[in-house]
Amino acid sequence: MPRIVSVGTAVPPNRLTQSEIQEFVRHVFQDTFKDIDRLLPIFENGQVKTRHLCMPLNWYGEHHHFSEKNTLYRDWAYRLGMEAIRDCLTRANVEVTDLDHLFFVSTTGISTPSMDALIINGLNMDPHIKRTPIWGLGCAGGAVGIT
Numbered sequence: 001m002p003r004i005v006s007v008g009t010a011v012p013p014n015r016l017t018q019s020e021i022q023e024f025v026r027h028v029f030q031d032t033f034k035d036i037d038r039l040l041p042i043f044e045n046g047q048v049k050t051r052h053l054c055m056p057l058n059w060y061g062e063h064h065h066f067s068e069k070n071t072l073y074r075d076w077a078y079r080l081g082m083e084a085i086r087d088c089l090t091r092a093n094v095e096v097t098d099l100d101h102l103f104f105v106s107t108t109g110i111s112t113p114s115m116d117a118l119i120i121n122g123l124n125m126d127p128h129i130k131r132t133p134i135w136g137l138g139c140a141g142g143a144v145g146i147t
Contacts (some may be wrong), residue, residue, distance in 0.1 A: 008088025
């Protein structure tokens, strides 16, 4: 019976409090949404204390072309994915050769080859490992990945 024996983590370097994000959103969208203060309590009601972003907060207030954003997605998804898998393997005290299935869940960007294929190559995993790339399901993707 398949089972989860370990969970590894990796987080982007820019740690922000929920209130910092809330103020940033107010600043960025105050001209777009005249009733922005009515919408902002969502930040207080979500029970999220901190968020981790790949880029510094001010970067998100600037215009960036899709190609730049997607290149950053691919770079960071690969880096953080590799880090999380290595952390998971260390916690479980197993080798990469012990893995027989890789689930990769993301809704942030697009990658061809897929991110799971890049990670499989980067970690020298068995080329016949089972793969389940899950993309486009939003927050529900994580739940789909473990069912």
